[in-house]
Amino acid sequence: MGRQKLSSVLPPGSYYFSGDEAVAEGAMAARCGYCAGYPITPATETLERLSIRFGEMRAAFMQMEDEIASICSCIGASWAGAKAMTITSGPGFSLMQEAIGYAVFTETPLVLVDAQRSGPSTGQATRVGSGDIMQAKWGSHGDYMIIALSPWSVQELYDQTINAFNLAERFRVPVFVMAEEATAHLHERMEVGAEVELFNREKKPGAPPFGTKEEDGVPPMPAFGDGEKLLITGSTHDEWGVRKITHPEIHQGLINRLHKKILNHSQEIIQYDNYYLDDAEVAVICYGFTARSALFAVEQLREEGKKIGVLRLKTLWPFASELIQDIGSKVSKIVVPEMNMGQVAGEVKKYARCDVIPYGQVNGEIIHPHTIMEQLRRLV
Amino acid sequence: MVRELEKYLRPGIGVTTYCPGCGEAILQGLILRAIDELKLNMDEMLFVSGIGCAAWIPSPYFYADTLHTLHGRTIAFATGAKMVNPKLKVMVISGDGDLADIGGNHLIHGARRNMDMTVICANNQNYGMTGGQVCATTPEGALTMTTHQGNPFRPFDLCRLVKAAGAVYVARYAVTQPMAMIRGIKKALQTKGFSFIEAITPCPVQFGRRNKLGKPADMLKDLMSRCISEEKAAALSAEELKGKIITGEL
Numbered sequence: 001m002g003r004q005k006l007s008s009v010l011p012p013g014s015y016y017f018s019g020d021e022a023v024a025e026g027a028m029a030a031r032c033g034y035c036a037g038y039p040i041t042p043a044t045e046t047l048e049r050l051s052i053r054f055g056e057m058r059a060a061f062m063q064m065e066d067e068i069a070s071i072c073s074c075i076g077a078s079w080a081g082a083k084a085m086t087i088t089s090g091p092g093f094s095l096m097q098e099a100i101g102y103a104v105f106t107e108t109p110l111v112l113v114d115a116q117r118s119g120p121s122t123g124q125a126t127r128v129g130s131g132d133i134m135q136a137k138w139g140s141h142g143d144y145m146i147i148a149l150s151p152w153s154v155q156e157l158y159d160q161t162i163n164a165f166n167l168a169e170r171f172r173v174p175v176f177v178m179a180e181e182a183t184a185h186l187h188e189r190m191e192v193g194a195e196v197e198l199f200n201r202e203k204k205p206g207a208p209p210f211g212t213k214e215e216d217g218v219p220p221m222p223a224f225g226d227g228e229k230l231l232i233t234g235s236t237h238d239e240w241g242v243r244k245i246t247h248p249e250i251h252q253g254l255i256n257r258l259h260k261k262i263l264n265h266s267q268e269i270i271q272y273d274n275y276y277l278d279d280a281e282v283a284v285i286c287y288g289f290t291a292r293s294a295l296f297a298v299e300q301l302r303e304e305g306k307k308i309g310v311l312r313l314k315t316l317w318p319f320a321s322e323l324i325q326d327i328g329s330k331v332s333k334i335v336v337p338e339m340n341m342g343q344v345a346g347e348v349k350k351y352a353r354c355d356v357i358p359y360g361q362v363n364g365e366i367i368h369p370h371t372i373m374e375q376l377r378r379l380v
Numbered sequence: 381m382v383r384e385l386e387k388y389l390r391p392g393i394g395v396t397t398y399c400p401g402c403g404e405a406i407l408q409g410l411i412l413r414a415i416d417e418l419k420l421n422m423d424e425m426l427f428v429s430g431i432g433c434a435a436w437i438p439s440p441y442f443y444a445d446t447l448h449t450l451h452g453r454t455i456a457f458a459t460g461a462k463m464v465n466p467k468l469k470v471m472v473i474s475g476d477g478d479l480a481d482i483g484g485n486h487l488i489h490g491a492r493r494n495m496d497m498t499v500i501c502a503n504n505q506n507y508g509m510t511g512g513q514v515c516a517t518t519p520e521g522a523l524t525m526t527t528h529q530g531n532p533f534r535p536f537d538l539c540r541l542v543k544a545a546g547a548v549y550v551a552r553y554a555v556t557q558p559m560a561m562i563r564g565i566k567k568a569l570q571t572k573g574f575s576f577i578e579a580i581t582p583c584p585v586q587f588g589r590r591n592k593l594g595k596p597a598d599m600l601k602d603l604m605s606r607c608i609s610e611e612k613a614a615a616l617s618a619e620e621l622k623g624k625i626i627t628g629e630l
Contacts, residue, residue: 034464060463065489069456072449076428076460079447080468084460102450224445225465227423229390231440233448242393242440243448 002202005195006031009057012194019157019183020045022190023087023113026161028053029196032111033082036062036070041125042181043087043115050087067092071099071112078108079232081223083165083200085111089181090119093132093139100174101140102234104258107210107219109168109201113161113177115184118339118364127364128181130288130339136176137317143255145262147269148176148317150287155190157183160314166199167269171261172218178316180339182289182366211239217261262318271314272323276302280309282380283331285324285348287313290337290367297372306380316344321351328352333379335359337367388412388422390443397436401588401596403581404502406555408437411473411500414565426468428458430483433509433583434475434502452482455490458497469569470497476517477507480536484516491545491574498568498575501538504583512586523590539630542576549575551629555582556604564629580607580625 009028017025023046027035035054037047047063054061060077064070067088074084088096093114103110114136118129136148147167151160157179164175204220209230212219219239222228231241236251244250262269275295277283286294291312298308311327313320328334334352336345337359345358359375361367398405415422423445427438431451439448445468449457454472462470472479479487479501490499506524507513514524514531517538521530543550549571553561561579568575582588582599593599607627608616616624 034460036460062459062463064456064459065485068453069459069486069489072453072456073460073463075449076447076457076462077464078460080426080461080464082464084464098450099453223465224426224447224461225424225468228445229423229443230445230447231390232446233439234450235448 003197003199005197008192008194008196010192012192015190015192016187017154017190018045018185018187019154019179020115020185021049022154022158023161023177023179024049024053026158027085027111027165028057029158030162030165030198031083032059032085032165034060034074034077034084035086036064036073036077037087038064038067038070038092040089040092042117042184043089043113046087046113067095068099071096071110074110075099075103075106075108078110079224079230083109083169085113087113087115089115089117090132091122093135097135097139100146101142101144103174104140104144104146105234106232107172107221107258108174109172109221110174111161111164111168111177112174113179115179115181117181118362124364126181128289128339128366129362129364130180130290131343131362133178133316133340133343136178143259145259146174146176146317147171147262147315148178150178150313150316151183152288152291152312153183154186154188156314158190158192162196162198169199169201170218171265172201172221173262178288180289208239210237210241217257217264266318269315269318270320272320273312273314275310275312277309277311277327279307280331281307282333282335282376283309283311283327284335284337284372284376285311285313285344286337287316287344290339293367293369294337294372296369297376300369300373301376301380306376308376308380313344319347324348325351328354333357335375335379337361337372337375339367385409385412385416388415388443390440393440396441398433399585401582401584401599402433403504403555403583404434404437406558407502407579407581408441410555410558410561411437411565414562414569417562418566418569420469420569424467424469426458426461426470428454428461428470428472430454430474430478432475432478432507433504434473435478437473437502438471452478453486454478454483455486455495455499459490459495462495462497466496471569472497472499474501475508476501476503476505476538477515480538481516487542488545491542491547491576494546494548494573496573498577500565500577500579502579502581503538504581504587506583506587508583508586512590522587524587525590538578539576543630546574547576548573549629552578552580552625552627554580554603554607554625554627556600557607557627560627
């Protein structure tokens with residue numbers, strides 16, 4: 001239980017994978033024991049690869065009748081003791097929202113990879129988009145807290161899939177890997193190390209599975225068949241899982257703890273990279289594939305002597321609010337290029353005191369570095 | 381419930397949620413009797429239920445692992461658990477609205493895959509918990525809170541549906557046939573693969589009241605008079621079969 005180092009499933013070395021394949025290999029490395037999904041572009045290749053690889057590993061793979069069944073079976077699998085994952089894209093992510101709320105409320109570790117495509121609805125089904133960022137945060141009803149990661153390369157799809165499993169197990173929460181069509185279908189080189197560091201859920205026989213007095217806020221998690229006579233419900237419940245829906249203090253306390261167990265560990269969870277920010281007058285805040293274009297653009301402009309820096313968010317939720325507050329007090333302008341109509345820009349505006357300039361592009365194409373350069377030249 | 385079955389009940393949960401005269405409390409007892417007669421180990425069992433009156437049969441009352449899930453998705457949750465831990469003896473208990481309306485797709489796919497689980501559908505012919513609305517098993521013409529002129533649509537024959545989808549054991553009994561029901565549940569539990577029991581149960585408060593079916597005892601008597609075996613049904617004309625419920629292994 002807890003942290004452990006295991007050898008990688010793939011022999012260490014360099015590989016040439018698509019992003020979708022890297023997700024599948026990340027799940028293998030994390031010792032995912034159950035994957036369920038439903039075919040959807042651009043996530044299908046992960047399912048296809050896992051259906052082969054899981055057969056080799058004797059882990060359970062199910063192609064379910066829809067995305068609702070996929071995520072629900074993952075919740076059942078997680079409580080049966082396996083690390084569980086589902087993979088989808090926008091339309092499937094929409095279908096899964098009710099079950100995401102259930103997973104949050106029952107504190108079920110779960111990894112969900114959303115290979116985002118251009119929406120809404122069927123949209124441009126084979127084209128890239130990044131429109132599900134707010135849905136990841138607010139898609140299910142009620143107040144809740146989840147973790148969402150934003151990889152920018154095939155390498156990171158592998159690494160962040162492993163990280164997502166660790167975070168899900170550590171905090172007993174659904175963790176989303178917000179991939180994008182552009183990275184899901186991108187083929188590039190990635191490295192596999194000799195070992196992976198993994199986190200496995202803590203068990204503590206006889207301890208309440210839905211409450212803890214510890215500051216950490218994450219209760220231990222037994223599995224079906226452990227003899228704990230688990231009582232699991234999506235209704236408001238006490239620390240033993242007993243339904244308590246007319247007690248205001250129990251509901252308030254539960255929601256508070258579910259928020260705090262994530263927010264109190266923001267430092268442990270949030271990852272980012274920054275480039276040239278020390279003397280920057282303008283900052284570009286970006287994530288996912290767009291960060292590749294943004295960094296390229298900024299590096300070109302730096303050669304022209306323009307003082308621009310880049311903050312790349314690797315974690316989207318919980319939001320890096322303190323960091324952005326800090327950057328906002330040091331630069332005069334923040335530009336947020338993204339493949340949606342300003343979902344993260346709006347969040348940046350909440351915390352940065354300087355001018356925040358959104359640049360949203362939703363035409364199903366990646367944002368070209370020249371487009372970002374043009375935007376930046378107008379400002380600096 | 382007799383004292384010797386108390387060991388199957390979660391300590392400290394005193395009050396049941398059933399309305400007066402609800403047949404689901406009878407079904408609850410019959411399920412436990414079947415488990416008791418088979419001497420199953422409750423620590424190896426997993427009960428999965430959805431949303432609605434019948435979802436309360438195992439949760440929180442049964443002293444075992446219970447998973448009280450989303451509306452309609454019971455079989456999907458159960459599938460994941462069974463795939464990961466095949467040693468679990470999985471029983472899904474839920475209502476007709478949960479399993480056949482919102483969860484109909486998962487029901488037929490569970491049967492098609494022949495997942496090794498027992499599904500008990502308490503069929504009370506309406507949505508009881510939300511106040512008595514029409515559902516996929518409400519008889520044609522019946523009055524409900526959303527069919528004030530009578531239900532214009534035909535009901536599902538759940539057993540035929542699930543059988544056609546590939547379930548290996550399918551039976552229908554009313555809660556007025558306790559011995560047969562216990563036998564059926566035992567057989568279902570001993571069947572490897574997808575087994576399905578449709579348990580017909582009266583809902584006096586929501587369904588009976590609106591259709592003027594009398595007191596709970598009258599509804600039970602009415603059920604007794606309407607249940608017939610497949611063999612007896614074969615000898616009856618279509619006219620004579622009207623209103624009859626064919627029970628037994630199907």
